Amino acid sequence: FIEFKNVSFSYSGEDNIVYAVEGRDFYIGKGSFTAIIGSNGSGKSTIAKLINGLLVPDSGVVQVDGMDTADDKLIWDIRKKVGMVFQNPDNQIIGTSVEEDVAFGMENIGIERDEMLRRIDSVLTIVDLSEYRYHAPHLLSGGQKQRVAIAGILAMEPECIVLDESTAMLDPIGRNEVMNVIKKLNKEKNITIIHITHHMEEVIDADNIFVVNEGKILQKATPREVFSDINLLRSVRLDVPQISELFFKLKDMGFNVPVNILKAEEAMVVLLDILGVK
Numbered sequence: 001f002i003e004f005k006n007v008s009f010s011y012s013g014e015d016n017i018v019y020a021v022e023g024r025d026f027y028i029g030k031g032s033f034t035a036i037i038g039s040n041g042s043g044k045s046t047i048a049k050l051i052n053g054l055l056v057p058d059s060g061v062v063q064v065d066g067m068d069t070a071d072d073k074l075i076w077d078i079r080k081k082v083g084m085v086f087q088n089p090d091n092q093i094i095g096t097s098v099e100e101d102v103a104f105g106m107e108n109i110g111i112e113r114d115e116m117l118r119r120i121d122s123v124l125t126i127v128d129l130s131e132y133r134y135h136a137p138h139l140l141s142g143g144q145k146q147r148v149a150i151a152g153i154l155a156m157e158p159e160c161i162v163l164d165e166s167t168a169m170l171d172p173i174g175r176n177e178v179m180n181v182i183k184k185l186n187k188e189k190n191i192t193i194i195h196i197t198h199h200m201e202e203v204i205d206a207d208n209i210f211v212v213n214e215g216k217i218l219q220k221a222t223p224r225e226v227f228s229d230i231n232l233l234r235s236v237r238l239d240v241p242q243i244s245e246l247f248f249k250l251k252d253m254g255f256n257v258p259v260n261i262l263k264a265e266e267a268m269v270v271l272l273d274i275l276g277v278k
């Protein structure tokens with residue numbers, strides 16, 4: 001669905017050029033859940049902006065569903081297909097009611113009123129905020145605000161949603177709410193999800209993880225593969241999930257355990273076995 005072919009992009013500053021993305025090819029399949037992880041300044045937001053045409057590459061090609069993002073005539077079609085949710089929930093609130101906020105994007109693309117009302121109903125149900133329809137958005141929690149932002153994007157019926165650290169400013173409850181919504185959209189509506197995050201527990205269920213460092217995609221692999229290489233994660237200054245860390249230590253201590261354990265339930269089975277508990 002999304003394809004990067006030999007893409008590079010640089011920001012030209014005062015007297016230097018920052019290579020934010022450098023020539024690696026990759027593609028993201030339709031209906032997949034891809035996580036992008038990498039430390040601050042590694043190039044994640046640049047990749048996100050290249051995907052929906054907010055930035056265009058210096059060289060190489062970015063295609064969304066076969067459409068070249070550098071083609072001015074296609075930019076609205078591309079932005080309709082790929083919605084973006086950003087980090088700060090407050091910057092994404094524009095209206096005086098939740099309903100008005102959800103309607104904003106639809107108004108911009110000229111959806112007629114009856115259809116707009118129908119979609120508002122439907123998307124507020126999906127993000128579980130129907131009862132907040134007439135509430136003032138600035139009084140909602142961070143997690144609720146991000147769900148309003150997602151509802152506004154959903155109302156434009158995108159095929160893909162890019163979340164650029166959209167959980168970073170939320171508390172654990174808010175993060176959970178947002179994760180549940182995006183997993184549901186991926187599974188039930190087949191919406192392609194690209195989730196950029198610092199929270200490793202949010203990427204365990206992804207189909208693929210891209211590890212980004214200094215503008216390059218270092219690794220593209222399944223969560224199990226990525227988290228069984230904790231030295232790579234450390235070398236790019238990323239957190240290692242606690243369960244991965246525990247199993248690495250057990251292995252180091254001479255226990256015969258796998259190092260690709262991701263979830264508490266799997267860990268339990270192995271640990272009970274070591275302890276000789278049936």
Ligand code: ADP
Pocket residue numbers: 011012013018019020038039040041042043044045046047
């Ligand atoms: P991330 O989202 O992973 O933190 P970014 O994609 O924002 O990383 O940034 C990648 C690199 O590009 C960093 O070195 C950053 O300082 C630089 N950069 C980002 N935006 C700009 C900009 N508008 N002007 C100049 N340099 C930028």
Ligand code: MG
Pocket residue numbers: 044045046164165
């Ligand atoms: Mg960023």
